[in-house]
Amino acid sequence: MVEVDIAYTGICGSDVHEYKIGPVPIRAEDQDHHIRESEWDEQLPKNMGHEIAGTVTTVGEGVEDVSVGDDVALNILLSCGECQYCREGKVQLCTAYDGAVVDSAGFAESIVVPAEAAVPVPDSVPLRHAALAEPMSVSVHAVRRSDLQMGDDVAVFGAGPIGLGIVDAAIAAGANRVLVSEPREARREIAADLGASMVVDPQEEEPIDRFTEISDGGVDVAFEVAGVSETLTQSMRSTKYDGTVVVVSVFEENASIHPNDIMQAERTVTGAFAYVDEFPMTLSMMADGRLSPEKLVTGEVPLEDVDDAFESLIDPESTDVKILVEP
Incomplete structure (x- = not known):
């Protein structure tokens, strides 16, 4: 495990969906892609915020791929590694997600995640941009x-x-x-x-x-x-x-x-659902200028103003596209 001091967390469209209509499941075809309101008590309150970039502050025993002080983007969509889709390399279709909701507490000052979730950020990519590694x-x-x-x-x-x-x-x-x-x-x-x-x-x-x-x-x-x-x-x-x-x-x-x-x-x-192995590729494309994350960012807010940011993204008259929360 590693602890990450969060620099920026982007507000995802799926976060906005859940803010508007309640918990949104992944797949859940048996419920017609809805969680019944009668079952919300099992899901709420829920953690939100999964477009995360920050700096590693603590590493657990046996962690070798990242070190204290490394800037990382977090890939929180970790698969089970055992189902048929994981065995086929299609980790985005992992059956562990069936009926589940994204549950990542990125709207916070720090977060503890499995070490494999921490993807190193190239030196030329600022954390402000690295927070967009997940949506991009x-x-x-x-x-x-x-x-x-x-x-x-x-x-x-x-x-x-x-x-x-x-x-x-x-x-x-x-x-x-x-x-x-x-x-x-x-x-x-x-x-x-x-x-x-x-x-x-x-x-x-x-x-x-x-x-x-x-x-x-x-x-x-x-x-x-x-x-x-x-x-x-x-x-x-x-x-x-x-x-x-x-x-x-x-x-x-x-x-x-x-x-x-x-x-x-x-x-x-x-x-097309989520991503497979595109995280490092996306960060590399940011580093060499093939992708332009800065053009998508329309605002930054402190953590205490996150509700106002959600309301802005819901407003059809708003000019906001991607708002970063800066704890």
Whole structure:
């Protein structure tokens, strides 16, 4: 085990979901992806905050990979190492997470975690950026899941932190054009600053028409990162025949699609959950400038103001995207 003095903890979109609607389970298909309110007493109060970066202050016996004084980012999604998915190297699908909720106490001054959770941060990456290693690893994993090829056209529906990270990672992976649909102006501006070729407000114009026109009939890969039924359909119909749609967002409600959008166009629809081994890769891409975490950070608050930060992220008129809590 190691103890880490926390420098920054980012507020994740999943944290915001739970702040709004209560505990959100991982998978839990038998409960239709909900925890019944009658069972909340078993989950609440719960720890929150899992986008963590800090400095190691204490190491336990036998710890060799990190030392006191090391700057680290924390990968809190540790798998059981024994189920069939862990044996296959698909640790993000570990059955230990079925029905579980993320339970990491990152909104604190310090935290004790297993040593394997502490990922060393390159010297050139400030802890302010390292706190985004977790969400940006989700984005990098989503791009890798898509089998994006150099020169492909890409559409991203939803420019929250994960969607913006996908814009960044897709450009780094060699995408030809990255097209973004996002209703919030501040987030559209960040997408453009990251290098998006086209950014549209879906409340003002139809993204399907614009994206299929500029990409000559449809993009090669679309990422659904908004979590609503409408964008799920838009992401499919903006994709060319035989294209790929990657669902990355957490949906609060059921969504409906027309299955013919998949069958008759031979589109592939897949999911991307969390990350596998992308943490060191993401930190390396931050270090050499291929990823731009600073552009996603819109605010910092002390720990005592964390409630105000959550309220800002919920507010549809807010310009905030990623807020870091600094204990």
